[in-house]
Amino acid sequence: MMTARAAFAAVAFAALALPASAITVVVADGAPEIALRVGATGGTISQVSFAVAAATAGTGTLILGTTNAAAGSAQAPNFGTACAGNNVRIWARARSTAFSPRTATLTVNGSGNLTSGANTIPLTNFGWVTSGGTEIASGNFTGSPTQALLSFGTTREVSVCKRFQFLNTTIYPSGTYTGQVTYSLQMP
Amino acid sequence: MNPTRLLASLALGAAILATAGPVHAEQPATDTTAPFAVNARLNFRLTYPRFLRFRVGATGATVNLMSFTVPAGNVGSGTPVAPTGGDAGGGTGVNVLVYGNNGQVTITATNSSGGLGIGTATASDGRINYNQISSVSSSGQLPAPVLTNAGGTTALPTLNSTLVTQRTAVWTYSYLNQTIPSAGTYGGTNASRGGRVTYTATMP
Incomplete structure (x- = not known):
């Protein structure tokens, strides 16, 4: 009877662990491997767009980024619900064999700029709000090429949904600015 | 192989290796070899408008009335x-803001006196010359125009x-009181x- 009760409790926990958008999920051990997704699956690099209105330029009014649904699509099988609109899914998995745990670390390089001709906007003028979980806290790019976001042990999958935002505290020359951030997942 | 060509080939190969890194075109990107490392990229695009913003005094539709009473x-x-x-300044000044992003902003002043100065609506009362109204800025980076009848x-x-201007200041006014006009309410x-x-603020 004791064994039966314990098994029932484990099943209930597993059911609760299936997340809508963000949480850490324990998955099966296996040959060591890491995997990372930022935005859409496949070969496309997702884009987050910001449009600043003349009336609020430089006022500190947050400008929320927009993106397409693919950037926040579900990540089967453990994250079967898409992120809210205009959110970007960041999903990572770190796997190792049983009794050989490892720790994976996710960082982001936010040291660059968005550029429009000779004009630049540092990435430190951008941040994000994490929804549906706390695995990657809401924050801003610090300008570090190795800004730490998350460390987690094997064997797990982690996923969050991020809505990016432009802080809009400084005035810049008009133009269309483009830039790129790179997320890195590493495990020894 | 020609040594020069060999060196060039090596350099090209090294360049390819250096830029290849752990970036993977397909997502999720995976790595099964220690030390494990994968990258994933995200593009940002921001459209920033050309604009000029100018404020003198209270926000909104209010036009401040600077009122001088001479004992x-x-x-x-x-x-x-x-x-x-x-x-601002306990009522003696006005908040001024000028934000713009397309080059040198120019601020000019005009008045409703037709070049005659401030009157009472009775011609025989005469006028007070605008050179009796002083305006001093709290910031040398946002000076106030010197007022004249013109x-x-x-x-x-x-x-x-x-290209960018982002300045604020307080412009403080005073009546210099150097002449003796007729009694009355001027302006x-x-x-x-x-x-x-x-x-008026203008920008290229």
């Missing part, structure tokens, strides 16, 4: 008289960078009396 004992003494009615001097806010909200100053 009888001080008329014409040269002792400056501070006003009331501003939104309008005023041109003021050039200091650019923050090649006011009725612009036809000549007491309305309009500041």
Whole structure:
């Protein structure tokens, strides 16, 4: 009877662990491997767009980024619900064999700029709000090429949904600015 | 192989290796070899408008009325008289803001006096010359035009960078009280009396 009760409790926990958008999920051990997704699956690099209105330029009014649904699509099988609109899914998995745990670390390089001709906007003028979980806290790019976001042990999958935002505290020359951030997942 | 060509080939190969890194075109990107490392990229695109924003005094539709009252004992003494009615400096000044992002901003002043100065609506009362109204800025980077009957001097806010201006200041006014005009109420909200100053900011 004791064994039966314990098994029932484990099943209930597993059911609760299936997340809508963000949480850490324990998955099966296996040959060591890491995997990372930022935005859409496949070969496309997702884009987050910001449009600043003349009336609020430089006022500190947050400008929320927009993106397409693919950037926040579900990540089967453990994250079967898409992120809210205009959110970007960041999903990572770190796997190792049983009794050989490892720790994976996710960082982001936010040291660059968005550029429009000779004009630049540092990435430190951008941040994000994490929804549906706390695995990657809401924050801003610090300008570090190795800004730490998350460390987690094997064997797990982690996923969050991020809505990016432009802080809009400084005035810049008009133009269309483009830039790129790179997320890195590493495990020894 | 020609040594020069060999070196060039090696250099090209090294360059390819250096840029290849752990970036994977397909997502999720995976790595099964220690030390494990994968990258994933995200593009940002921001559209920033060309704009010019200018404020003198209270926000909204309010036009501040700077009101000077000269005591009888001080008329014409040269002792400056501070006003009331501003939104800064305890009413003696106005908040000024100029934000723009396409080059040098120019601020000019015009007034409703037709070049005659401030009147009472009775011609025989005469006029008070605008050179009796002093305006001093709290910031040398956002100077106030010197007012004249014709309008005023041109003021050039200091650019923050090649194209961007982001300046604020308080412009403080005073009546210099160096002449003895007829008794009366000069200017006011009725612009036809000549007491309305309009500041205009322009940008290329």
